[in-house]
Amino acid sequence: MAAARERLLQILEDLTAEEFRKFVFHLESIPDRSVRIPRGKLEKVSPVELAELLARYFPGKELEVAAHALGKIPRRDLLRDLGDVAVGDRPSGRGTPVIDLVEAAAVQPSCVSQQQLMKLARKLGRKWKTIAIEFLEVENSRLEQIEEENHKDVVMQAFYMLCEWRNREGGKATAANLYLILDQVGVNLDHDAYAFLRECA
Structure with a gap:
């Protein structure tokens, strides 16, 4: 998945400073709560370091996690850049296209009540x-x-x-x-x- 990681890094580098902060924030709300990047490692993290952390903590699923966070920002234009890269293993032997995960995850956040x-x-x-x-x-x-x-x-x-x-x-x-x-x-x-x-x- 080296190519996928390179594409992830490109996307992280395309974020503005504010969008990057929001991306890091939304890593706290990923659907799989059994795995978490320690908050201390996310402080003052660079795009390169974050790409490495995502690959280390979510091996094979780093693009799925990125899709969730990007969908929350939202930066759907960058999500489309992920194209049809497959994420995860399925019984059929085929992965799930990231774009399908994006459509499921990219829900507009609601206002505070x-x-x-x-x-x-x-x-x-x-x-x-x-x-x-x-x-x-x-x-x-x-x-x-x-x-x-x-x-x-x-x-x-x-x-x-x-x-x-x-x-x-x-x-x-x-x-x-x-x-x-x-x-x-x-x-x-x-x-x-x-x-x-x-x-x-």
Whole structure:
């Protein structure tokens, strides 16, 4: 499968920096939960290193895993570049074309729900306003209105701020995108908050 790995590397190198971060993020939600690349190995990983990790942890299935992550981004144009490369062994002796796996895996991610935003709001604490201004770019005038309408209730203030962000972003308001925004230097949420966002994606 050397040729398949070379094609995988080409695709990884064609991703933008933001798309590459999303690709790495979605490796956390692959269907086969019995195998995981340790998170520490994915930090600051390069395309070459990631291609090697996929080949090591998912031998013979690296393209299937890549198809799942690419479908989530989504970059269907790159998925088509995989063509009819076969993945895995079947009783018939033939593999499954990657493109068939792509069609099954490439489901448009849904927006975060109000219930999910409420759970996250409880984890933001008093950092919510700083996060709103510096990272979610919510207008200060709207934040002042939210504070006035929910006097002394920090959780509800954070919740309505997150709702404001979701309404503005529309279809882009997914758990994956929210994770990528909040997984920056300066946010510093606790581990449970990040774990929650990964589970929601």
